[in-house]
Amino acid sequence: MGSFEFGLFCLLSFAVPVPILSWLDRVSKGKQR
Amino acid sequence: MYAGHFAVGLALKARQPAAPTWAVLLGTGFLDVLFGIFVMLGIERVTMTPHVGQGFSLDFIDWSHSLLMSLIWSFVYCALFWRRGRPVCFLLAFAVFSHFLLDLPMHPSDLALWPYAQTHIGFGLWNRLPTGWWWIELAAVLAACAYYTARARQIKTFGGRALWACAVILLLHVANAPWWKS
Numbered sequence: 606m607g608s609f610e611f612g613l614f615c616l617l618s619f620a621v622p623v624p625i626l627s628w629l630d631r632v633s634k635g636k637q638r
Numbered sequence: 639m640y641a642g643h644f645a646v647g648l649a650l651k652a653r654q655p656a657a658p659t660w661a662v663l664l665g666t667g668f669l670d671v672l673f674g675i676f677v678m679l680g681i682e683r684v685t686m687t688p689h690v691g692q693g694f695s696l697d698f699i700d701w702s703h704s705l706l707m708s709l710i711w712s713f714v715y716c717a718l719f720w721r722r723g724r725p726v727c728f729l730l731a732f733a734v735f736s737h738f739l740l741d742l743p744m745h746p747s748d749l750a751l752w753p754y755a756q757t758h759i760g761f762g763l764w765n766r767l768p769t770g771w772w773w774i775e776l777a778a779v780l781a782a783c784a785y786y787t788a789r790a791r792q793i794k795t796f797g798g799r800a801l802w803a804c805a806v807i808l809l810l811h812v813a814n815a816p817w818w819k820s
Binding site for chain 2: 606607608609611612613614615616617618619620622623624625626627629630631632633
């Protein structure tokens with residue numbers, strides 16, 4: 606792996622989990638807990 | 639530190655539920671997002687060191703990870719969300735700066751005080767405890783997730799699938815274990 610690929614890997618490693626974790630954190634308004 | 643940043647992000651969300659979750663999580667990883675972009679642009683430098691330590695050497699990361707730039711990026715990030723109110727803005731600023739605070743014990747001395755400063759800091763647990771750092775980060779992940787899930791049960795406006803979120807973070811931490819790298 607070169608520097609460019611490592612930079613891309615690092616960027617994706619920190620960006621990709623954000624929408625997944627945000628979705629898991631959501632509370633559906635129609636589904637009161 | 640990797641998964642620990644996300645775990646702290648969830649804990650900060652639990653501390654200030656009005657803050658958008660995506661913004662908190664992006665904030666805790668913001669310095670590494672910048673690092674990735676800066677490395678691709680050739681502004682910062684990393685050398686790959688297969689089978690040695692973490693497998694890479696961070697040769698120049700002053701624009702994304704120095705103490706001064708961490709504070710500046712925190713201020714910039716806060717300013718982007720100023721309209722959400724002061725508590726959210728300050729929480730997001732701390733989310734960004736928490737990245738520096740969490741990296742400090744793990745990194746070898748590659749965190750500059752400011753860009754091109756002679757003095758670099760870092761307690762070096764990655765090198766001093768080649769596998770021990772993983773357990774220390776695991777403790778941080780578990781503590782942050784315990785706080786997040788406990789607050790989610792109390793407040794009920796976030797953490798719809800809190801345990802699943804923590805499971806994903808634990809999975810990321812397992813994927814980042816040193817045993818896979820040797």
